[in-house]
Amino acid sequence: xxxxxxxxxxxxxxxxxxxxxxxxxxxxxxxxxxxxxxxxxxxxxxxxxxxxxxxxxxxxxxxxxxxxxxxxxxxxxxxxxxxxxxxxxxxxxxxxxxxxxxxxxxxxxxxxxxxxxxxxxxxxxxxxxxxxxxxxxxxxxxxxxxxxxxxxxxxxxxxxxxxxxxxxxxxxxxxxxxxxxxxxxxxxxxxxxxxxxxxxxxxxxxxxxxxxxxxxxxxxxxxxxxxxxxxx
DNA sequence: ACCCAGGGTCATA
DNA sequence: TATGACCATGGG
Numbered sequence: 161x162x163x164x165x166x167x168x169x170x171x172x173x174x175x176x177x178x179x180x181x182x183x184x185x186x187x188x189x190x191x192x193x194x195x196x197x198x199x200x201x202x203x204x205x206x207x208x209x210x211x212x213x214x215x216x217x218x219x220x221x222x223x224x225x226x227x228x229x230x231x232x233x234x235x236x237x238x239x240x241x242x243x244x245x246x247x248x249x250x251x252x253x254x255x256x257x258x259x260x261x262x263x264x265x266x267x268x269x270x271x272x273x274x275x276x277x278x279x280x281x282x283x284x285x286x287x288x289x290x291x292x293x294x295x296x297x298x299x300x301x302x303x304x305x306x307x308x309x310x311x312x313x314x315x316x317x318x319x320x321x322x323x324x325x326x327x328x329x330x331x332x333x334x335x336x337x338x339x340x341x342x343x344x345x346x347x348x349x350x351x352x353x354x355x356x357x358x359x360x361x362x363x364x365x366x367x368x369x370x371x372x373x374x375x376x377x378x379x380x381x382x383x384x385x386x387x388x389x390x391x392x
Numbered sequence: 393a394c395c396c397a398g399g400g401t402c403a404t405a
Numbered sequence: 406t407a408t409g410a411c412c413a414t415g416g417g
Binding site for chain 2: 195196198199200201202203204205206240241244248282283284285286287288291303305306307308346349350353354
């Protein structure tokens with residue numbers, strides 16, 4: 161593959177949509193909870209839950225930690241899988257307690273070891289871990305989500321069946337950017353995907369046309385396979 | 393009435 | 406290692 165492609169796509173997206181200043185959230189804790197709650201659900205559903213937690217003053221780790229999973233579950237109902245997610249939040253809080261609920265303390269830990277610790281928490285997989293690392297702890301890890309996988313598979317840089325770690329390695333090795341660029345890149349991929357999804361065709365600015373033969377960059381999974389089977 | 397959304401775990405082959 | 410079932414609400 162051509163390493164320059166990852167940088168060019170980033171520049172194109174940045175020129176079209178501008179900086180996103182992610183993650184939406186005021187504190188590291190809010191970002192981490194949001195990362196858990198957004199698993200396989202639209203961000204809209206997460207906002208409701210975040211707002212509920214905030215209105216009850218529970219978006220503080222020490223205070224939320226006083227609540228049981230049974231008490232947390234109804235508060236995050238809108239995010240779906242709420243019983244499981246309540247347990248995941250508790251698991252995260254238990255781990256966080258070991259560091260006095262201090263994100264400043266977490267930031268001092270060596271990155272690789274910190275990632276391993278996050279992955280050892282039941283309910284936190286690679287994407288959630290990397291979201292927390294990048295957006296809540298300012299660690300340089302590229303976040304690979306379903307949008308990233310689909311977009312770059314559609315462009316032809318990956319097949320789409322690669323493992324998470326393979327795709328992440330590809331970005332780590334071939335994308336030349338700072339931690340702020342990592343931050344923006346993932347955000348821009350999500351913004352672009354939502355834009356395309358809304359238009360049901362190309363993005364509103366067609367910013368990736370250089371990579372797009374059929375003038376269609378990304379559709380949802382069903383539409384995408386339809387287009388690909390017709391094309392090839 | 394369907395489909396999917398900023399995943400992860402566990403059981404099975 | 407690699408699929409499949411399961412978790413469950415809300416908007417299109």
